Amino acid sequence: MKESLVTIKNLSYAYEDKIALNDINLDIHEGDFLGLIGPNGGGKTTLIKLLLGLIPIQQGSIHLFGQDIKHFKDSNNIGFVSQKSNAFNRGFPATVREVVATGLVAKVGYFKFFTKAEHQKVMKAIETVGMSEYIDQNIGDLSGGQQQRIFIARAIVSDPKLLILDEPTVGIDTEHVQKFYQLLNQLNQENNITLLLVSHDIGTVTKYANGVACLNKVLHFHGGTEEFANISDEELSHFYGHDLKLVTHHH
Numbered sequence: 329m330k331e332s333l334v335t336i337k338n339l340s341y342a343y344e345d346k347i348a349l350n351d352i353n354l355d356i357h358e359g360d361f362l363g364l365i366g367p368n369g370g371g372k373t374t375l376i377k378l379l380l381g382l383i384p385i386q387q388g389s390i391h392l393f394g395q396d397i398k399h400f401k402d403s404n405n406i407g408f409v410s411q412k413s414n415a416f417n418r419g420f421p422a423t424v425r426e427v428v429a430t431g432l433v434a435k436v437g438y439f440k441f442f443t444k445a446e447h448q449k450v451m452k453a454i455e456t457v458g459m460s461e462y463i464d465q466n467i468g469d470l471s472g473g474q475q476q477r478i479f480i481a482r483a484i485v486s487d488p489k490l491l492i493l494d495e496p497t498v499g500i501d502t503e504h505v506q507k508f509y510q511l512l513n514q515l516n517q518e519n520n521i522t523l524l525l526v527s528h529d530i531g532t533v534t535k536y537a538n539g540v541a542c543l544n545k546v547l548h549f550h551g552g553t554e555e556f557a558n559i560s561d562e563e564l565s566h567f568y569g570h571d572l573k574l575v576t577h578h579h
Contacts, residue, residue, distance in 0.1 A: 330357040339388035348374040361516045363533030366543040407483030407491040411498045431482035453485040473504030
């Protein structure tokens with residue numbers, strides 16, 4: 329039986345009197361590629377913040393790698409890629425190599441010279457995302473899709489077992505989106521990284537992920553992509569709270 333990396337039980341959260349999450353129960357196992365979908369305001373961001381320890385648990389529990397999140401210390405086991413959106417400063421004076429190397433700071437500490445092995449880890453991460461030829465380029469000179477590949481390299485350079493991605497294709501042109509998802513599939517299948525992908529693109533999620541969790545304050549669905557593909561448009565509209573049609577992309 330595969331190891332449970334994330335175990336969420338009876339998790340609820342509210343902002344003052346506004347419920348964000350209501351009695352969520354969810355497991356993410358080793359090797360999963362789970363797509364987390366749902367409408368804006370449905371609690372996806374709140375759930376990610378709770379998983380990353382950015383906000384305190386109000387009710388229920390989260391266990392990471394078998395350990396209560398309140399006592400969880402091995403942050404290197406979890407990588408995170410946020411929406412790049414437009415927040416990234418294109419004038420930031422750092423090369424691809426330097427940006428990826430910052431992903432090792434938590435492991436090796438500030439003001440420390442990297443060893444040869446650590447430099448090799450940086451090179452390997454950049455190679456994994458297919459960006460070796462850009463290693464000495466300024467990060468600001470890259471396209472949106474290329475930058476997101478570098479941010480993934482930074483997230484995986486410390487060898488995490490779980491990678492959380494929050495709407496990672498925001499700001500990426502359509503031409504590069506499919507290549508980006510193919511990279512995620514490679515990380516899952518070839519590099520054995522468990523993925524939690526937050527996305528609005530239901531069709532893409534059902535194409536690449538092997539599981540789907542549909543969240544709108546409550547967890548309406550958690551199962552395999554084939555099972556999810558058989559959900560009627562009426563059920564999906566009920567989950568989202570407005571009319572919606574499921575369009576699947578064939579493999």
